[in-house]
Amino acid sequence: MQAISRRTKFLIFTLVYISGSLAFEFSRFDKNLYALIFSLIILLLNLLALYPGYRVKDLFYISFEPFVLTISTLYGLLFFPNLNLFFKLGLVFVSAVLLYISTLTNNLTIAEKTEDLSLPLFRVGLIWTQILLILQSIPLVTIVYKLNLPFYIQSLLILVYFVCASLSYLHTFLLTKKGEEVSKGEQIVLLLQMSFMPLAGSLATSFIPAETFLRATFITSLFMGMVGYTRNFLDNALTKRLIIQYSLIILFFLIVLILFKN
Secondary structure, rough: OOOHHHHHHHHHHHHHHHHHHHHHHHHOOHOOOOOOHHHHHHHHHHHHHHHHOOOHHHHHHHHHHHHHHHHHHHHHHOOOOOOOHHHHHHHHHHHHHHHHHHHHHHHHHHHHHHOOOOOOHHHHHHHHHHHHHHHHHHHHHHHHHOOOHHHHHHHHHHHHHHHHHHHHHHHHHHHHOOOOOOOHHHHHHHHHHHHHHHHHHHOOOOOOOOOHHHHHHHHHHHHHHHHHHHHHHHHHHHHHHHHHHHHHHHHHHHHHHHHOOO
16 A cells, blocks of 8 residues: 655644634634644644654644644634634635645755754745744744733743743754854853843833734844844854844834834
């Protein structure tokens, strides 16, 4: 019996994700329980789709993005019930496309690590990893602010998320630096920089009565700036012009946050 190709497994995985996400919208089951069970199912199917090739220590890195995308989509549907049906369908479809791309980039990462290949598409996969982390951060941080929790708990959850996101990005990026040693101390400093800036932005803007989506976009812009800084720093391509560009992007979203406050 012929084995199912990986591309077919990825497509089946994505279709299950779409079906389960749409069922969540119309289901009468407890939403939190549904989200937990479905997220675990997605994690399991993700591992099955990528099997074989990964090792135990790879489980966090190949599971992080699918888990976050699933949680962001389901709770986005839950916390924004007034969105029209077409917008909800669009949300599910876009997240499904991002999930499929995430699976492809994870597949490239596995091939790069286990087969020691010099893949020409791996740099493209790295770029998509960066894009995915940024796109999924906005809805996730928005959802955190929607939770009925004290602000310091929300800030702690944001810190934990961006630590995980920074770990995921550094892990993928360092695979492109074969033959170039990046010390553990340097990695820790970069990790702290990437995850601390969003936390600092969250605390600094806590007094501004703004929409949760605008606050999340500003905080994500800080993370985006630090990702760009880290990438160019490790590539020895960091310039004053790049720093100014990232600073202007962050300043733009801060101005929008202030102008459109409640």
